[in-house]
Amino acid sequence: MLSPAILIPAIINGLLTGAVYALVSLGLTLIYGVLHIINFAHGAMLSAALFAAFFAFRLLGLDPYVAVFLLAPVFFGLGYALQRFVIGPASHGDDRNMLLVTLGIAVIIENALLYAFRADTRTIEVPYAYQTIDFGFTFLAVPRLVGFVSVFGVALALWLLMSFTDIGRAIRAVAKEKLGAELAGIDVAHIYAMTFGLGTACVAIAACLLIPTYYVNPTVGNAFVLVAFTIVVLGGMGSVPGALIGGLLIGVVESLSGLFLGESLGQIGIFLIFIAVLLVRPTGLFGARA
Amino acid sequence: MRALAPIAAVVMALAAVPLLVNSNVVLNFLVVTLMIALAGQGWNILGGYGGQYSFGHAAFFGTGAYVNAILQVRYGVNAWPGFAAGIAVGAALGGIIGVLTFRSGLRGSYFALVTLAFAEVLRIVASVAPITGAGVGTLMKLDLRAQAMQFQSRAAFYWLILALVAASLVIARLIERSRFGVWLIAVRENEDAAKALGVNAAHVKLGAMVVSAAITAAAGCFYVQYFLFIDSGIAYGTRISIEALLTPIIGGAGTVFGPLVGALVVQALGEGAKLVAGDAPGLSLIVYGCILVLVIAFAPHGLIGLIDGARRRLSRVAKLGAAHG
Amino acid sequence: MAPVVACRASPNWGLRMAEPLLSVDRVSCRFSGLLAVNAASLIVPAGRVTALIGPNGAGKTTLFAIISGFQRPSDGVVRYQGETVTGLPPHELARRGIARTFQIVQPFAGLSVRENILVGAHLRHAKRAEALAAADIVGCEVGLGDILDRSADTLTVAGRKRLELARALATEPKLLLLDEVLAGLNPTEIRDIAPIIRGLCARGISILMIEHVMQAVMSLSQHVFVLAEGCIIAEGTPAEVAANRAVVEAYLGHGAAKKLGGAHDR
Numbered sequence: 001m002l003s004p005a006i007l008i009p010a011i012i013n014g015l016l017t018g019a020v021y022a023l024v025s026l027g028l029t030l031i032y033g034v035l036h037i038i039n040f041a042h043g044a045m046l047s048a049a050l051f052a053a054f055f056a057f058r059l060l061g062l063d064p065y066v067a068v069f070l071l072a073p074v075f076f077g078l079g080y081a082l083q084r085f086v087i088g089p090a091s092h093g094d095d096r097n098m099l100l101v102t103l104g105i106a107v108i109i110e111n112a113l114l115y116a117f118r119a120d121t122r123t124i125e126v127p128y129a130y131q132t133i134d135f136g137f138t139f140l141a142v143p144r145l146v147g148f149v150s151v152f153g154v155a156l157a158l159w160l161l162m163s164f165t166d167i168g169r170a171i172r173a174v175a176k177e178k179l180g181a182e183l184a185g186i187d188v189a190h191i192y193a194m195t196f197g198l199g200t201a202c203v204a205i206a207a208c209l210l211i212p213t214y215y216v217n218p219t220v221g222n223a224f225v226l227v228a229f230t231i232v233v234l235g236g237m238g239s240v241p242g243a244l245i246g247g248l249l250i251g252v253v254e255s256l257s258g259l260f261l262g263e264s265l266g267q268i269g270i271f272l273i274f275i276a277v278l279l280v281r282p283t284g285l286f287g288a289r290a
Numbered sequence: 291m292r293a294l295a296p297i298a299a300v301v302m303a304l305a306a307v308p309l310l311v312n313s314n315v316v317l318n319f320l321v322v323t324l325m326i327a328l329a330g331q332g333w334n335i336l337g338g339y340g341g342q343y344s345f346g347h348a349a350f351f352g353t354g355a356y357v358n359a360i361l362q363v364r365y366g367v368n369a370w371p372g373f374a375a376g377i378a379v380g381a382a383l384g385g386i387i388g389v390l391t392f393r394s395g396l397r398g399s400y401f402a403l404v405t406l407a408f409a410e411v412l413r414i415v416a417s418v419a420p421i422t423g424a425g426v427g428t429l430m431k432l433d434l435r436a437q438a439m440q441f442q443s444r445a446a447f448y449w450l451i452l453a454l455v456a457a458s459l460v461i462a463r464l465i466e467r468s469r470f471g472v473w474l475i476a477v478r479e480n481e482d483a484a485k486a487l488g489v490n491a492a493h494v495k496l497g498a499m500v501v502s503a504a505i506t507a508a509a510g511c512f513y514v515q516y517f518l519f520i521d522s523g524i525a526y527g528t529r530i531s532i533e534a535l536l537t538p539i540i541g542g543a544g545t546v547f548g549p550l551v552g553a554l555v556v557q558a559l560g561e562g563a564k565l566v567a568g569d570a571p572g573l574s575l576i577v578y579g580c581i582l583v584l585v586i587a588f589a590p591h592g593l594i595g596l597i598d599g600a601r602r603r604l605s606r607v608a609k610l611g612a613a614h615g
Numbered sequence: 616m617a618p619v620v621a622c623r624a625s626p627n628w629g630l631r632m633a634e635p636l637l638s639v640d641r642v643s644c645r646f647s648g649l650l651a652v653n654a655a656s657l658i659v660p661a662g663r664v665t666a667l668i669g670p671n672g673a674g675k676t677t678l679f680a681i682i683s684g685f686q687r688p689s690d691g692v693v694r695y696q697g698e699t700v701t702g703l704p705p706h707e708l709a710r711r712g713i714a715r716t717f718q719i720v721q722p723f724a725g726l727s728v729r730e731n732i733l734v735g736a737h738l739r740h741a742k743r744a745e746a747l748a749a750a751d752i753v754g755c756e757v758g759l760g761d762i763l764d765r766s767a768d769t770l771t772v773a774g775r776k777r778l779e780l781a782r783a784l785a786t787e788p789k790l791l792l793l794d795e796v797l798a799g800l801n802p803t804e805i806r807d808i809a810p811i812i813r814g815l816c817a818r819g820i821s822i823l824m825i826e827h828v829m830q831a832v833m834s835l836s837q838h839v840f841v842l843a844e845g846c847i848i849a850e851g852t853p854a855e856v857a858a859n860r861a862v863v864e865a866y867l868g869h870g871a872a873k874k875l876g877g878a879h880d881r
Contacts, residue, residue, distance in 0.1 A: 114572030
């Protein structure tokens with residue numbers, strides 16, 4: 001079991017999966033870094049995005065790698081509207097209330113999907129789903145490679161946005177010092193909504209990258225989001241590099257523990273890491289303030 | 291003792307219901323409502339009075355249920371000590387999670403996350419461990435004797451759960467009027483200020499967690515007695531975690547009767563939705579989610595908060611009227 | 616002769632006979648590279664009002680946080696009633712008799728004035744009836760007797776300051792740390808609250824106050840320590856400190872110095 005021929009592909013596959021985890025976590029950490037709340041609706045949005053990608057394929061005939069250019073802006077808008085018109089006003093600015101509101105939205109979205117589409121698992125069939133590329137020592141699936149590369153592309157785009165655009169600067173200002181930013185004339189509600197929209201867009205992109213090889217049902221987002229929480233806490237709340245590295249790390253851990261412990265117990269490995277990190281070093285590896 | 295009078299009145303009124311109503315459907319509805327009210331009262335102690343929002347209270351519900359069931363099914367323990375053991379183990383679990391989380395100073399979002407994670411871990415373990423029956427769950431043997439805490443008549447179950455709920459109401463009231471309760475509420479309002487006034491916040495939160503876990507575990511113990519079946523999804527799933535927090539928030543977090551009022555509303559709306567739109571999966575939870583958001587948005591102190599607010603406004607108007615009249 | 620020194624190694628204890636109630640000995644606090652408090656030492660004699668003044672950002676509130684257990688110092692010792700209490704948590708210090716108010720008032724917003732004070736009273740009275748009675752007495756002492764039933768979030772700034780004071784007093788402290796309790800009050804309100812503070816001293820409660828309101832420092836305190844950029848740069852009676860050129864330069868400015876009788880060239 002410890003032979004390199006098995007270990008190395010497991011690790012590499014872990015990295016590929018981890019990249020998509022990282023993308024989901026990126027959205028979460030972005031939202032936390034600016035709004036200082038944990039978006040409990042993140043998983044439900046991933047499920048919704050997966051359904052959207054599914055129907056884009058089935059009804060509009062759009063390949064996921066094409067649909068992403070439609071879904072990302074749509075989900076950006078949905079996230080913006082959700083924060084601006086529901087979460088923000090409902091919470092009255094109280095963090096504890098925001099927790100509950102995002103939880104409520106998570107429940108609504110997930111169960112609306114359940115009600116509308118039942119619990120059946122769906123998949124799509126794309127020609128490249130099972131294509132692999134031969135790297136000599138191992139074969140790697142094309143969709144996962146595309147996913148891996150795309151994630152870094154998105155991370156780069158986000159970094160450019162944050163560093164060089166006005167909106168990026170405004171977001172960073174609000175993240176650092178909300179009151180000061182407000183006094184400087186920044187519309188904080190707008191920025192909050194923009195950030196939430198960006199986080200949701202990340203989720204939509206992740207869904208499109210996942211769907212060629214993953215299944216779709218109303219609860220799949222939950223499984224992802226708990227992993228995303230683990231990654232965000234591990235990498236440090238609000239830290240983008242943390243989310244990336246944490247994601248890759250967790251992907252590898254999951255792959256390896258799945259190898260040694262089997263599917264279900266492998267999941268426990270992640271949660272135990274999660275709990276351990278929260279208890280021992282809640283600020284994570286690249287920690288921001290807790 | 292005067293403080294307990296309202297509780298006695300409400301409990302006696304509720305106790306009379308089976309004497310007036312014969313319908314099993316109604317009784318079943320009320321039994322489930324009271325059970326959820328009990329689980330919610332547990333959450334209320336920690337979340338309503340203490341301000342620590344747990345998103346994984348299913349961990350205690352499920353533990354109470356499984357301990358009670360496993361002791362009876364696999365070890366032949368009698369139902370009554372089994373029930374007590376379920377509560378004790380649930381409380382102990384609360385203590386463990388409390389020590390781990392509060393010692394690390396976890397608050398707010400982090401606390402919600404960690405409790406969610408604990409519930410998930412337990413769910414996964416329960417879904418594969420042989421002792422819980424893994425995916426299949428644990429089935430209790432039908433044994434309709436009072437000694438086995440199983441009753442022929444639904445009314446008997448109703449009075450049992452009512453007794454438990456009554457106990458939880460009394461506990462909440464006693465806490466409210468005790469030093470522990472004052473300190474707990476102070477920690478909720480402003481933990482640093484409370485510490486500066488001599489409150490050992492970690493101890494107080496831990497105490498609340500243990501009591502909270504015990505009460506919710508009792509609801510779990512009752513569940514297996516009534517339904518005679520438990521599996522990992524029911525025991526540790528998100529549904530019970532959500533119901534446990536929803537009922538106090540809707541009814542009025544940090545009040546004695548909040549969870550009871552909230553449970554009635556939640557169950558009524560759930561049943562109402564089923565009547566209107568049919569028994570489709572996920573429907574009642576959609577309703578719950580909407581109520582949660584609406585309550586936070588428009589009535590953050592719950593229904594009791596609304597009533598209190600209205601009463602205060604009326605009394606102010608009356609005082610003004612008396613002054614001018 | 617006014618003591619004119621730079622960063623002091625230890626305070627001028629020579630004149631004091633009795634063991635001070637509180638002694639802070641060369642306490643430092645480092646926040647990853649920034650030395651907020653640098654080997655600061657001060658003492659609070661029992662039964663007196665001692666003031667801690669200094670320009671904004673000098674580290675006064677950090678020092679308070681260290682003394683009241685909210686912050687661990689990276690160096691130095693805090694002694695209270697002869698015992699070392701460095702690093703003890705706030706609730707433990709409160710039990711021993713150190714109470715503090717906060718610069719930004721922190722009422723328990725959802726509770727009434729009486730319920731707020733009750734929290735403090737419960738430290739010494741386990742039974743609700745006794746604690747309520749004690750809370751009422753303290754509430755009247757600070758002038759909140761009429762509004763004990765009102766919700767804390769409806770109070771004015773002056774009311775909240777009094778509530779902050781009442782809560783701390785309800786814990787029956789021997790040492791009261793007042794963090795800018797007069798900030799945000801107009802001269803009338805200051806004039807109204809000053810006798811309360813003086814009265815506390817008469818009752819045997821020792822006070823260490825951070826203050827910017829100079830008239831209060833001059834009239835209320837018997838001894839003053841000056842903190843600038845983390846160091847204690849001067850100490851003495853209010854008059855001595857006011858005349859101290861280093862202090863004037865660091866903090867008081869020409870106008871105030873003239874008002875107090877001119878800066879003397881020493």
